[in-house]
Each structure stands twice: as structure tokens, then as C-alpha cells.
Amino acid sequence: MEPNLIQVINALGKEKNIPKETIVEAIQAAILTASRKKYGTEENIEVEINMQTGEIEAYLYREVVENVEDASRQILLKEALEYDETIELGDEFAIRLDVAELGRIAAQTAKQVIVQRVREAERAIILKEFGGRIGETINGIVMRMERGDLIVDLGKAEGVLPQRQKIPGERYNRGERVRALIKNVVDSSKMPQVILSRTDPLFVAKLFETEVPEIYEGVVKIIKVVREPGQRSKLAVVSRDSNVDPVGACVGIKGIRVQAVVQELRGEKIDIISHTDVVRDYIEKALSPAAISRIAVNEEEKSAWVVVEESQLSLAIGKKGQNVRLGSELTGYQINIMSEEEYQRTLKEQQEEAETEKESYSKSLEEISKIRGVGEKTASAILNAGYRSIADLASATSDALSAIPGVGVKTAEKILQSAAELLKEAAEKQAEADALQESAESEENHETGNPDGSEMHQESDPA
Incomplete structure (x- = not known):
């Protein structure tokens, strides 16, 4: 039975891609744990595995002394001499343990330790290998579907292609090949999850890198990719060599290169432009x-x-x-x-x-220019300050006006005085005009026989 242990170690190492040394260490730790469970945790026990025969050897070591102070680590000289006549004080006395007698509970403990150690080794390998491949594309085989997510066999690990990372409308069957981008590696409580994506813009870039040698060699560079998965993608590309057309390189002869990408993306339209x-x-x-x-x-x-x-x-x-x-x-x-x-x-x-604005400006400029001492240049500065009429200026303050470039304190006071006078004159003229209009309307009403100015209505004679 023991030679079979070597076969198991080799087979397990090949299946899980774990070094056989790691598996041997796991078995040694398991036997040591089981032995201490039976003989005591304080016992000095060592476990060895013969890689030629597959035999597991466990030894309990104790120091040879005259008087025993620690029974778990010491043995009396006279007791040790019963097993070995050449032993002396201070030597280590090795007692071989029968691994087969560890018992069912101890064996179960050993099994749990082995499983745990192998899982930890497998976890470390997955994190190391796939963690360094984030951003790369990978092929896998669809194993099953869980709540809309695809579980993909990646060979050394299982990948997860979430529903939101699938191109809308695409369907997969068990056993079907799928290519995706390694988006992330998440260290979960069970085993690390390799998160895949087919909707990430980088996936499109990596597909072109596979199909276009000029991109892989660095002659053509993809500046940016934007996409709406399943609908359309746009790529901006540039060439480092003036003799190489970046768009033509991506399209390929008769469109063979871009069509290969389109086919992988289930018919998604692709626009390639030169940056x-x-x-x-x-x-x-x-x-x-x-x-x-x-x-x-x-x-x-x-x-x-x-x-x-x-x-x-x-x-x-x-x-x-x-x-x-x-x-x-x-x-x-x-x-x-x-x-x-x-x-x-x-x-x-x-x-x-x-x-309209020009006419309004010209009209305002003409109006403000009527103020005494205000030339066209000063009028323009006043307009630019937001004063569009004489009424605006009349309501302003001397401090506000003097802050306008080209308008001092004295000029500001003159402007205010002149604006007030012009505003007063305009009001008087308007009052005179209103009085004349009122007089004219009154005379007209007298002539028409309507002195109070009200409207007259003639009732119709009922026939």
C-alpha cells in the first residue's frame, strides 16, 4: 500500500499543478498533527517519508537523563538501556511510532490537514499565476451556469464570467469554448475566483493585438478604445512607422483581420480611425x-x-x-x-x-453722448460699465461712476448733474406732450357730442 503513496503524491501534484515537495510537507504535517493528538501536544515527534519506498516513519524523541523532570521530553537512562545498550546520558532516544495505530479520529485529522495544506498551496499558485495575467485574454471551456454567471474551466483554475460581463444576447452551452479577458482575481473564502470579461474595452484591444502583428510588435499602437458591447466599438490607432498605415494594418487584406475580431464579438460593428x-x-x-x-x-x-x-x-x-x-x-x-x-x-x-444689439448700443451711445463733457470715448467706457441710458446714470452714485476708466470724481459729479438736468427736461417735455394730447382729445370729444369721453352705443330698433 505504501508505494501507492508516491503515485498519489505524483498524481495530485500533476492534477493541481502543485510541487510534490509541498504535498510531502502537507502529509508530514498531517501525520505530526495526528500523532500529537494521540500521544500529546508536548511530545517531541518528527515525521519522515521515504520517497523511494513510500514508507511513513514517525519518531518520538526523548533526552536520556538520570532523573526525569519532563516526562514528555525525557526518559530514564535505565529504561533507554533496555532498548539500546550503547546509549548514554544526554543522548536522544528515538521511539518509532506505529502510524497504522493512530486510530480513526487521528486519521481523519490527518486527512483534514492534508486537504487544507493542498488547498492553501493551490490558492497560492492560482493567485500568483493569474494575478500576474490580469489584462490578458484566455481561452476556457464552459462547465456550467450559476445564477446567470458562466463557470469556465481554465485548466489550472475555474473562471467566472458574470452576467454583466457577457456581451448582450450571446448564449453558451456546456462544453463550448469561450475567450475572455482576465479582469481580476479575487481571493474568496473558498478558492480564488478568476473574474472574466467580454465587455471590457481592453478585450477588443487584446483581440486586435492577437490578430494584428504590427500591434503586437509595437509598430502600431492603440491609443484608446470605447465601446457599447454588442453594438459598436471605436478604436483610435497611430503608427510609429510612417510607411505603415495604422488603419490598413488593423483592417487587413480584404478586411480579414477586423472580421476575425467582429466574429469573436458576435457581429459588433467596429470603427477604426487614425489618431x-x-x-x-x-x-x-x-x-x-x-x-x-x-x-x-x-x-x-x-x-x-x-x-x-x-x-x-x-x-x-x-x-x-x-x-x-x-x-x-x-x-x-x-x-x-x-x-x-x-x-x-x-x-x-x-x-x-x-x-439688434448693435442698434441698441448705437442708440445708447448717442443718448449718453448728449451729456455735457462726455465724448464718444468716455461714452463707450460708460456703456461698457453697464449704464445704457441717462436714467441709469441719474440713479448711479459718484463713487460708482468715478470707478469707470477715464472718469474722475469731478467728471462723475458733472455727469450726475447733467444727467439729472436732462432727465428733468425730458420729463417736462413729456408732461407738455401729454397735456397737448389730452387737450386734443377733449376738443374731439366735444365735437362728437361726447364731453366725458365715454363710448356711445346705439341700441338696435327691434323690428
Whole structure:
């Protein structure tokens, strides 16, 4: 039976990918635990395994003394001489234990220790191997489904492809091959979980790295990937070699390279664009396949207005805003889209508003220039300070006016005085005009036989 132990060690090591030395240490620890459970925890016991024969040997060691003070670690010389006539004081006396007599409970304890040690070794190997592969793609076989999550056999470990990390609409059967990105490794209470993903943008980048040698070699670099899984992805690529077209390298002859990625992503549309530092050009490319008429960019606010022909409007926006949303995410600019017709209408409204503002400004400038001692330059400064009429100036304070560039304290007081006088004159003229109008209306009412100015109604004669 013992030679079979070597076979078990070798088989277990191969199955779990654990060094056989680790398994041997686990068995030794298990036998030691079981022995101490039977003979006492204070006993000095050592366990050895003969890797040639598979024999397990356990020894209990005690020091040879004249007087025993610690029975768990010492033995009387006369007792030791009964077993070995050559033994002397101070020597270690080894008593071989019969491992087969450890008993059922001790054997169960040994089994638990072995299982625990093997599991710990397996955990360490998984964390070390897969923890260093986060961000890589891996192939596996679907084992089963648990609450919508796929449990995948990765060979040395089990992977979990959560429901939210699956491409919408894709289905898998038991035994089917699946390729995914290693997104994370979580050390759970049972065994480490290798979390997989097929929706991460990095998954698309890694698929292209597999299909495009220029990317793998570093000649072509993927700057950024944005995607809505199962619908559309956009990639910005750049070439380190002027002789290599980055977009053409990713597409491949007759589209063979990009089609391989599309097939893996279950038909997801992929737009590949050449990255550029020219913002206008980058935004235009990011909105492909739509044709752009004109672009206005605000680099400070990181926003852009894009104008397209009416026929290109739905294409530029995309289904449920998908194309413009991905374009904004790819470029880092908030992209707003309008049709040519809407643009022309908006442009006309802005021009009309500008003309109205210009007329209002000219009228205000003319009015303020009527104030004594105020020239066109001073009037412009007053307008720019927010005073648009003589009434505004009349209600201002001397301190507020003197704060305007080019207007001193004395000038401010003169302006206030002149504004008040002009306002008074205007009020008097308005009062005279109102009186004349009232007089004219009164004479008219007398001529029409309606001195009180009320309306007259003629009742109809009932026939």
C-alpha cells in the first residue's frame, strides 16, 4: 500500500499543478498533527517519508537523563538501556511510532490537514499565476451556469464570467469554448475566483493585438478604445512607422483581420480611425461613417459643435445617440450635432440678435453722448460699465461712476448733474406732450357730442 503513496503524491501534484515537495510537507504535517493528538501536544515527534519506498516513519524523541523532570521530553537512562545498550546520558532516544495505530479520529485529522495544506498551496499558485495575467485574454471551456454567471474551466483554475460581463444576447452551452479577458482575481473564502470579461474595452484591444502583428510588435499602437458591447466599438490607432498605415494594418487584406475580431464579438460593428492631435480632424474621424460639413471647437470647455447635411444627421447621431456618444468618449470632447438647416436658422437668429444689439448700443451711445463733457470715448467706457441710458446714470452714485476708466470724481459729479438736468427736461417735455394730447382729445370729444369721453352705443330698433 505504501508505494501507492508516491503515485498519489505524483498524481495530485500533476492534477493541481502543485510541487510534490509541498504535498510531502502537507502529509508530514498531517501525520505530526495526528500523532500529537494521540500521544500529546508536548511530545517531541518528527515525521519522515521515504520517497523511494513510500514508507511513513514517525519518531518520538526523548533526552536520556538520570532523573526525569519532563516526562514528555525525557526518559530514564535505565529504561533507554533496555532498548539500546550503547546509549548514554544526554543522548536522544528515538521511539518509532506505529502510524497504522493512530486510530480513526487521528486519521481523519490527518486527512483534514492534508486537504487544507493542498488547498492553501493551490490558492497560492492560482493567485500568483493569474494575478500576474490580469489584462490578458484566455481561452476556457464552459462547465456550467450559476445564477446567470458562466463557470469556465481554465485548466489550472475555474473562471467566472458574470452576467454583466457577457456581451448582450450571446448564449453558451456546456462544453463550448469561450475567450475572455482576465479582469481580476479575487481571493474568496473558498478558492480564488478568476473574474472574466467580454465587455471590457481592453478585450477588443487584446483581440486586435492577437490578430494584428504590427500591434503586437509595437509598430502600431492603440491609443484608446470605447465601446457599447454588442453594438459598436471605436478604436483610435497611430503608427510609429510612417510607411505603415495604422488603419490598413488593423483592417487587413480584404478586411480579414477586423472580421476575425467582429466574429469573436458576435457581429459588433467596429470603427477604426487614425489618431491625430488636430482636434477638428480627430472629431471628424471619430464621427465616422458620417460626413461632416463644418466643426466649431471650444478647446477651453472641451466641447464642439458639428454641422452635417440633413441626410447625414441620423448617421452622425447614431441609434439612440450611440455614434455621437462614442465619439465624445473617444475624443474627450462634448460633441453637439445639428443639421445644416438648423445651423443656418441659428446663424440667422444670431445675426439678427447682433444687429439688434448693435442698434441698441448705437442708440445708447448717442443718448449718453448728449451729456455735457462726455465724448464718444468716455461714452463707450460708460456703456461698457453697464449704464445704457441717462436714467441709469441719474440713479448711479459718484463713487460708482468715478470707478469707470477715464472718469474722475469731478467728471462723475458733472455727469450726475447733467444727467439729472436732462432727465428733468425730458420729463417736462413729456408732461407738455401729454397735456397737448389730452387737450386734443377733449376738443374731439366735444365735437362728437361726447364731453366725458365715454363710448356711445346705439341700441338696435327691434323690428
